[in-house]
Amino acid sequence: MTKIARKAGIPGALLAAAWPFAGIGGPGPVDRLLRDGFEPPFVYRLDDGAGNVNIGPPSSFDPDMLWGNYFAVAPGAEVVTAIEVAFGATFPSLANGPVTFWLLVDADADGDPRNAFAVASVQATPDVSGNAFYRVPIPPTRVQGAIFVGASARLLGGQDRPARVDTDAPADRSWFFYAPDIAEVIDDLASAPFGTRMDNPQFVPFPGGFMVRATGQPDN
Numbered sequence: 001m002t003k004i005a006r007k008a009g010i011p012g013a014l015l016a017a018a019w020p021f022a023g024i025g026g027p028g029p030v031d032r033l034l035r036d037g038f039e040p041p042f043v044y045r046l047d048d049g050a051g052n053v054n055i056g057p058p059s060s061f062d063p064d065m066l067w068g069n070y071f072a073v074a075p076g077a078e079v080v081t082a083i084e085v086a087f088g089a090t091f092p093s094l095a096n097g098p099v100t101f102w103l104l105v106d107a108d109a110d111g112d113p114r115n116a117f118a119v120a121s122v123q124a125t126p127d128v129s130g131n132a133f134y135r136v137p138i139p140p141t142r143v144q145g146a147i148f149v150g151a152s153a154r155l156l157g158g159q160d161r162p163a164r165v166d167t168d169a170p171a172d173r174s175w176f177f178y179a180p181d182i183a184e185v186i187d188d189l190a191s192a193p194f195g196t197r198m199d200n201p202q203f204v205p206f207p208g209g210f211m212v213r214a215t216g217q218p219d220n
């Protein structure tokens with residue numbers, strides 16, 4: 001991670017100093033599952049439903065930002081059917097286009113998505129912020145090993161803070177990346193000019209997990 005950060009030439013202090021955060025969240029609604037004869041979909045998630053930090057790039061550049069979570073594929077949830085993301089209130093200026101929702105597979109399942117590859121992507125324009133999740137169905141996609149689920153958007157540095165974080169969640173499975181064009185590096189995130197995990201104190205003053213989820217169902 002440090003190597004990648006150095007490659008980008010982005011001073012850590014600059015990122016840290018410009019790191020915005022806002023909005024202390026209250027307790028989220030309790031998830032209630034209806035059990036009327038079929039199993040509800042499995043939800044891949046790190047957060048507890050209540051986020052408290054929103055992050056985005058510093059004012060020194062206007063990148064395409066990808067943020068997302070890494071999950072081992074769970075038995076009975078091998079077919080991913082939807083991605084759910086909660087956004088910061090300072091949503092990307094829509095002048096720069098919609099959000100892209102990504103599903104990647106990490107074939108070596110080693111905990112590091114930087115050699116994962118995209119197996120599905122959908123563009124959409126979220127209409128919620130805070131702890132409300134925006135749900136995007138994707139073509140049902142069978143996955144193996146491990147997945148990285150995320151969202152990317154072109155941002156105005158110092159203004160847009162779309163990546164909502166729950167600091168109660170583990171930070172060692174959330175990653176974010178900056179690039180001029182995320183689509184160009186999505187199958188080789190190691191080549192992104194900047195990338196870090198959310199437990200890297202050099203770049204992340206408020207470690208936590210992104211409010212990014214996916215739903216899966218059995219491969220029948």
Ligand SMILES: [Ca+2]
Nearest residue numbers: 048050166168
């Ligand atoms: Ca929380």
Ligand SMILES: [Ca+2]
Nearest residue numbers: 106110112113
């Ligand atoms: Ca890997």
